[in-house]
Amino acid sequence: MHTPAITGTGVFTPKEIITNAELVEAFNAYADKMNTANAAAIAAGEMAPMEHSSEEFIFKASGIERRHVMDKSGILNPDVMHPLFRQRSDDEPSLMAEMALDAAKKALAQAGREPGDIDLVICAASNMERAYPAMAIEIQQLLGIDGFAFDMNVACSSATFGIQAAADMLRAGSVRAALVVNPEICSGHLEWRDRDCHFIFGDVATATVIERMEEAKGPHFEILSTRCATQFSNNIRNNNGFLRRTRPDGLKDRRDMQFMQNGRKVFKDVVPMVSRHIAEHMGDIGIAGDRLKRMWLHQANKTMNDLIGKKVLGRTPAPEEQPNILQEYANTSSAGSIIAFSQNSDDMAEGDIGLICSFGAGYSVGSVLLRRHG
Numbered sequence: 001m002h003t004p005a006i007t008g009t010g011v012f013t014p015k016e017i018i019t020n021a022e023l024v025e026a027f028n029a030y031a032d033k034m035n036t037a038n039a040a041a042i043a044a045g046e047m048a049p050m051e052h053s054s055e056e057f058i059f060k061a062s063g064i065e066r067r068h069v070m071d072k073s074g075i076l077n078p079d080v081m082h083p084l085f086r087q088r089s090d091d092e093p094s095l096m097a098e099m100a101l102d103a104a105k106k107a108l109a110q111a112g113r114e115p116g117d118i119d120l121v122i123c124a125a126s127n128m129e130r131a132y133p134a135m136a137i138e139i140q141q142l143l144g145i146d147g148f149a150f151d152m153n154v155a156c157s158s159a160t161f162g163i164q165a166a167a168d169m170l171r172a173g174s175v176r177a178a179l180v181v182n183p184e185i186c187s188g189h190l191e192w193r194d195r196d197c198h199f200i201f202g203d204v205a206t207a208t209v210i211e212r213m214e215e216a217k218g219p220h221f222e223i224l225s226t227r228c229a230t231q232f233s234n235n236i237r238n239n240n241g242f243l244r245r246t247r248p249d250g251l252k253d254r255r256d257m258q259f260m261q262n263g264r265k266v267f268k269d270v271v272p273m274v275s276r277h278i279a280e281h282m283g284d285i286g287i288a289g290d291r292l293k294r295m296w297l298h299q300a301n302k303t304m305n306d307l308i309g310k311k312v313l314g315r316t317p318a319p320e321e322q323p324n325i326l327q328e329y330a331n332t333s334s335a336g337s338i339i340a341f342s343q344n345s346d347d348m349a350e351g352d353i354g355l356i357c358s359f360g361a362g363y364s365v366g367s368v369l370l371r372r373h374g
């Protein structure tokens with residue numbers, strides 16, 4: 001059996017930024033427009049008026065200050081309210097592949113690796129741009145990687161589930177070095193016309209190189225153990241899919257064809273589920289909470305992370321022990337914990353132990369225990 005290690009990570013950050021102020025201004029203009037268009041129905045009591053969003057609420061409820069997106073012009077246009085992308089020909093790299101490629105090249109450079117050293121690509125993300133061929137195979141081809149590639153989707157937990165899949169194959173010897181990429185175009189499935197959630201997501205791509213520890217060329221993180229768990233819930237759901245046109249009204253502009261969640265319920269269910277999962281994972285491999293130097297948690301909600309951190313450590317974590325990036329990126333689904341790891345791990349010392357943990361729709365939770373070397 002080989003010991004797997006993370007030897008490189010990379011983050012692709014879209015250039016365009018939407019601040020909470022810009023987001024709220026666009027949403028409120030849309031709400032006013034809808035209320036004017038439906039004034040008669042509202043006056044007759046047949047319809048409730050749309051309420052304004054607020055910057056104060058967004059920051060207080062989530063900790064989010066801004067988000068990076070692939071196209072802000074459509075999102076901020078009250079006549080559009082979603083991103084607008086140009087049509088690409090089938091011979092051009094797809095958008096997700098382009099984002100993943102940027103992150104992958106950074107991760108490979110950090111690991112000191114060439115694409116030819118990799119023999120497995122997993123594209124693990126919440127949404128795939130098309131049904132097939134797999135995004136991962138396109139990314140494999142664009143990078144010039146031999147071997148094999150496949151897609152997987154476990155929503156916000158996709159990255160940690162992908163790392164577990166790659167680490168297990170590495171241990172068993174079926175692959176030598178893997179690239180796990182997480183291109184997340186969350187702006188595409190977010191309902192920007194719903195104030196309950198319009199502030200939640202941003203776009204980004206992350207990549208992780210995993211290889212045999214004895215072959216690492218520089219500082220790296222030994223993968224001590226991984227653990228994944230799932231439990232079915234409808235509290236985060238998106239009904240869009242390939243059977244859409246087959247169902248009555250399936251092609252209509254329906255709310256359930258975008259991201260939907262019962263945020264309060266998710267919060268209440270997921271905090272204890274994740275805290276228990278981490279405690280059991282660490283307990284089973286004999287690592288006490290006080291040995292954990294850092295936690296890179298899923299980036300959905302600051303209060304949620306504060307509560308999980310406190311339960312795991314048995315005290316309030318210092319900000320550097322549990323770095324958050326959601327203020328800058330918002331929720332980037334599976335990529336969030338990997339951005340936190342990538343941007344806040346270089347300073348760790350030989351032997352330091354840390355934990356990546358992601359959680360979300362499914363429900364799903366994945367944890368990766370790491371030890372720093374070099």
Ligand code: COA
Pocket residue numbers: 052053054057058061062156195196197199236261262263264266267300301304331333360361
């Ligand atoms: N601006 C102003 N007010 C808003 C608003 C907005 N943008 N959005 C909602 N509100 C209102 C609500 O209508 C509600 O009003 P009411 O009390 O009169 O009914 C009130 O603010 C509270 O809304 P609620 O949705 O209950 O807020 P919350 O404190 O639960 O925060 C989330 C919402 C989504 C930030 C929070 O529940 C959360 O992060 N949950 C976990 C989500 C998660 O991790 N999901 C994983 C996704 S991958």
